[in-house]
Amino acid sequence: MDVYRGIPVYPGVVIGPALPLDTDGFLIPKRSVDPGLVENEIQRLKDALSKAAISVRKNQAEVSSKVGSQFAAILGAHAQMIEDPFLSNEIVTKISSNYFTAEYAVSQVLRQHIKEMEALPKGAMVSRTADLFDIEKQILGQLIDQKQQELGNLTSPVVILAHDLSPNETAKLNKQFVHAFATEAGGRTSHTSILAGAMEIPAVVGLGKFLQEITGGDIVIVDGDAGLLIVNPDEEILENYRKRQSQTISHDSSLEQLKSLPAVTKDGVQVRLMGNIEFPHEAVHCLEKGAEGIGLYRTEFLFMGKETIPSEEEQYQAYKKVLEDMGRDRPVVIRTLDLGGDKLATGTQSNERNPFLGLRSIRLCLRNIGLFKTQIRAILRASVHGNVHLLFPMISTVLELRQAKMILSEIKEDLQEENIPFQRDIPIGTMIEVPSAAILADCMAKEVSFFSIGTNDLVQYTLAADRSNEDVASLYNPGDPAVIKLIDLVAKAAGNANLAVSVCGEMSGDPIYTMLLLGLGIRQFSVAPHSIPEIKKIIRMITLPEAENVAREAMRLETARDVNNYLRGQIRKLIPDPMV
Numbered sequence: 001m002d003v004y005r006g007i008p009v010y011p012g013v014v015i016g017p018a019l020p021l022d023t024d025g026f027l028i029p030k031r032s033v034d035p036g037l038v039e040n041e042i043q044r045l046k047d048a049l050s051k052a053a054i055s056v057r058k059n060q061a062e063v064s065s066k067v068g069s070q071f072a073a074i075l076g077a078h079a080q081m082i083e084d085p086f087l088s089n090e091i092v093t094k095i096s097s098n099y100f101t102a103e104y105a106v107s108q109v110l111r112q113h114i115k116e117m118e119a120l121p122k123g124a125m126v127s128r129t130a131d132l133f134d135i136e137k138q139i140l141g142q143l144i145d146q147k148q149q150e151l152g153n154l155t156s157p158v159v160i161l162a163h164d165l166s167p168n169e170t171a172k173l174n175k176q177f178v179h180a181f182a183t184e185a186g187g188r189t190s191h192t193s194i195l196a197g198a199m200e201i202p203a204v205v206g207l208g209k210f211l212q213e214i215t216g217g218d219i220v221i222v223d224g225d226a227g228l229l230i231v232n233p234d235e236e237i238l239e240n241y242r243k244r245q246s247q248t249i250s251h252d253s254s255l256e257q258l259k260s261l262p263a264v265t266k267d268g269v270q271v272r273l274m275g276n277i278e279f280p281h282e283a284v285h286c287l288e289k290g291a292e293g294i295g296l297y298r299t300e301f302l303f304m305g306k307e308t309i310p311s312e313e314e315q316y317q318a319y320k321k322v323l324e325d326m327g328r329d330r331p332v333v334i335r336t337l338d339l340g341g342d343k344l345a346t347g348t349q350s351n352e353r354n355p356f357l358g359l360r361s362i363r364l365c366l367r368n369i370g371l372f373k374t375q376i377r378a379i380l381r382a383s384v385h386g387n388v389h390l391l392f393p394m395i396s397t398v399l400e401l402r403q404a405k406m407i408l409s410e411i412k413e414d415l416q417e418e419n420i421p422f423q424r425d426i427p428i429g430t431m432i433e434v435p436s437a438a439i440l441a442d443c444m445a446k447e448v449s450f451f452s453i454g455t456n457d458l459v460q461y462t463l464a465a466d467r468s469n470e471d472v473a474s475l476y477n478p479g480d481p482a483v484i485k486l487i488d489l490v491a492k493a494a495g496n497a498n499l500a501v502s503v504c505g506e507m508s509g510d511p512i513y514t515m516l517l518l519g520l521g522i523r524q525f526s527v528a529p530h531s532i533p534e535i536k537k538i539i540r541m542i543t544l545p546e547a548e549n550v551a552r553e554a555m556r557l558e559t560a561r562d563v564n565n566y567l568r569g570q571i572r573k574l575i576p577d578p579m580v
């Protein structure tokens with residue numbers, strides 16, 4: 001039995017057979033299969049070799065017709081190597097004698113040849129190593145593709161284990177059969193983790209290296225409460241976890257009863273609890289959990305997992321559905337595209353040296369005006385179906401915000417000229433998620449009618465700690481005093497300007513921060529739908545003076561550890577059961 005500790009991102013306990021996935025471009029870990037599956041692995045290899053050869057020959061023909069056969073010759077040589085029976089036999093031997101996965105056997109054989117070539121005296125062969133890397137990539141690409149397709153054809157429950165999953169890959173997981181996932185890489189607020197929450201799949205990320213120890217079909221436990229992955233558990237552990245599974249179910253049903261009760265403190269302060277969504281169908285789920293509106297609709301997910309960029313009409317239909325599901329009165333905050341960073345549209349690749357600091361989000365939109373205008377047109381057209389609020393993400397300067405608003409005005413004029421109806425006085429808001437925007441919150445307040453504090457990015461940019469990198473997870477902390485001071489600044493600026501302010505990062509769905517945020521003046525929380533009942537429960541147990549006192553005390557502390565320990569202590573006083 002092996003136990004790995006990582007970062008829990010969606011709670012719950014799942015026991016099931018492992019389905020390990022390899023990642024394109026990532027070193028393949030040493031892994032074996034059950035002896036009974038050797039023939040299956042050999043067949044997978046043969047299919048992959050033949051598909052890789054076909055694909056390279058297709059490229060060869062294309063290059064040949066476009067730029068000449070002399071330039072395509074190298075691809076012909078690659079295809080020949082892939083078709084070479086000696087290479088195939090070598091890999092088959094590795095699989096049958098060591099029970100290696102096809103992926104690992106391919107990588108082993110080709111890396112061995114690369115090493116041998118590199119050891120030769122400097123000469124022509126050295127440059128050939130690049131060809132072997134390319135051939136490895138082609139064959140592995142086919143094998144990884146096979147696994148991805150297998151994912152689409154699952155017929156029984158599995159637990160996905162991977163080095164990392166992109167938000168795109170996560171969005172495509174079939175929840176009916178993928179009951180949990182665990183990854184070696186990743187951080188608490190990476191978009192993959194946020195999606196695990198949206199899809200309500202128990203998950204643990206940032207576990208460090210474990211894949212080389214896994215055989216497909218091994219029984220594993222994903223403990224999304226404690227952040228554990230247990231491989232091949234013994235009978236006693238299995239029994240304990242089976243008991244835990246039934247306790248979680250009864251805990252969930254106690255929170256159900258809160259659904260129809262208002263989010264109001266013991267002394268009568270009203271709080272607005274809204275839902276965060278990534279996909280239109282989640283709006284209904286928000287209502288089921290008691291959301292008073294959608295506080296953040298991450299529209300970029302419409303662009304992910306798709307072969308082509310969604311048209312204006314397609315976007316309009318998606319926004320209209322959310323608005324209609326939420327009804328005329330409930331606000332729906334539609335955020336314009338926040339692509340980039342760890343969220344890439346299908347088929348695009350980031351060439352950014354620092355994707356989170358580069359052409360992400362509003363910056364990307366302001367460089368791709370056509371893309372931006374299409375989305376704003378779709379949102380404005382949909383606005384007649386409900387109560388739309390428009391939110392601009394990742395604003396870092398006042399000028400940027402003015403530019404975005406100017407484009408909005410242009411689209412309004414266009415629609416007016418075309419006699420297309422839209423809601424004229426849509427409230428405009430800005431995300432406060434870059435420290436510069438928080439520091440200039442008083443200036444930003446003059447430009448908009450609401451703020452939404454995106455703590456996921458605010459923490460990342462304040463502490464210079466990548467939100468999706470497990471190696472800096474200890475620095476990345478919403479309880480850091482620097483983050484709390486910025487939230488305080490923004491809440492005060494909003495208060496002075498009489499502006500609504502909500503918090504929509506994952507911090508707002510974490511019960512340990514509820515009292516702090518309330519005490520800092522936050523009256524709107526936008527959280528993943530599954531967190532709504534827990535947060536409501538806390539709100540209903542406290543008074544505003546208590547929350548203000550907690551915030552005052554927390555503001556005196558100098559480290560994230562002290563703040564978190566203090567807040568945990570406060571919540572334990574309120575609810576002795578640590579499961580909240």
Ligand code: PEP
Pocket residue numbers: 194296298338433453454455456457458504505506
């Ligand atoms: C945030 O940064 O807190 C936020 C809500 O936006 P996202 O997680 O999509 O970056």
Ligand code: MG
Pocket residue numbers: 393433454456457
């Ligand atoms: Mg953000």
